[in-house]
Amino acid sequence: MRYAIIADIHANLAALQAVLEDIRINGGVDEIWCLGDIVGYGPEPRECLEVVQKRCTVCIAGNHDLAAIGKLDLSYFNPAAAEACRWTTEKLNPVDVHYLGDLPTKVEKGDFLLVHGSPSEPTLEYIISAGIAEKNFAFFTNKFCLAGHSHIPAAFKEEGSATQSIHLTTGIGLVLHAHRMIVNPGSVGQPRDGDPRASYAIYDSEGLMLRLYRVEYNISATQDKMMQAGLPVPLITRLEQGR
Ligand code: ZN
Numbered sequence: 001m002r003y004a005i006i007a008d009i010h011a012n013l014a015a016l017q018a019v020l021e022d023i024r025i026n027g028g029v030d031e032i033w034c035l036g037d038i039v040g041y042g043p044e045p046r047e048c049l050e051v052v053q054k055r056c057t058v059c060i061a062g063n064h065d066l067a068a069i070g071k072l073d074l075s076y077f078n079p080a081a082a083e084a085c086r087w088t089t090e091k092l093n094p095v096d097v098h099y100l101g102d103l104p105t106k107v108e109k110g111d112f113l114l115v116h117g118s119p120s121e122p123t124l125e126y127i128i129s130a131g132i133a134e135k136n137f138a139f140f141t142n143k144f145c146l147a148g149h150s151h152i153p154a155a156f157k158e159e160g161s162a163t164q165s166i167h168l169t170t171g172i173g174l175v176l177h178a179h180r181m182i183v184n185p186g187s188v189g190q191p192r193d194g195d196p197r198a199s200y201a202i203y204d205s206e207g208l209m210l211r212l213y214r215v216e217y218n219i220s221a222t223q224d225k226m227m228q229a230g231l232p233v234p235l236i237t238r239l240e241q242g243r
Pocket residue numbers: 008010037062064149150151
């Protein structure tokens with residue numbers, strides 16, 4: 001079986017569509033797993049929700065998904081994120097609110113635990129260092145954990161009592177076999193690792209191989225829509241910088 005792992009779409013429909021097309025070009029998958037933050041920041045929350053509901057087998061609630069429906073306090077957000085969140089809330093209809101409200105914060109799929117943030121704090125914690133990853137291995141019993149939230153592709157491997165950070169990049173397959181791991185596929189709609197291309201991963205259970213992919217998309221098309229919507233300028237410019 002082949003699985004695509006996507007995260008942090010952030011209402012960026014052009015990026016999401018480019019990723020779906022790239023998945024098709026790369027041989028397709030049996031299931032798509034989404035690690036949350038479908039909405040927030042970007043200009044097309046409802047359109048992205050529609051695609052995710054149609055295409056994803058599972059989806060986790062992200063902090064922006066919960067904040068947009070009033071289930072997470074905006075005090076967790078910086079002013080630009082909070083402004084975009086309020087804009088998003090106005091766009092959602094009752095069906096969207098119901099869908100987002102029903103999303104789980106953790107899901108188990110075979111050997112995998114799926115979360116948005118981390119196993120210990122599924123909605124809010126960022127796994128951005130080996131130290132944070134190390135603490136989190138104690139909070140799940142599955143062999144692997146898939147997490148989003150940081151918008152930075154990363155992998156952390158448990159080796160004995162130590163945890164090692166592995167550079168996750170395109171072109172190099174990561175074998176998921178001997179060691180427990182936490183893997184972040186990066187962000188579809190707002191990458192923050194300096195590469196503005198949309199990011200996602202495909203896991204092939206036959207070869208136990210996970211690969212990272214980066215896809216170019218029409219960044220200016222998304223930026224134009226954000227301008228028209230009056231979304232905060234820093235959120236618009238960061239897309240072309242990948243930061
Ligand atoms: Zn996010």
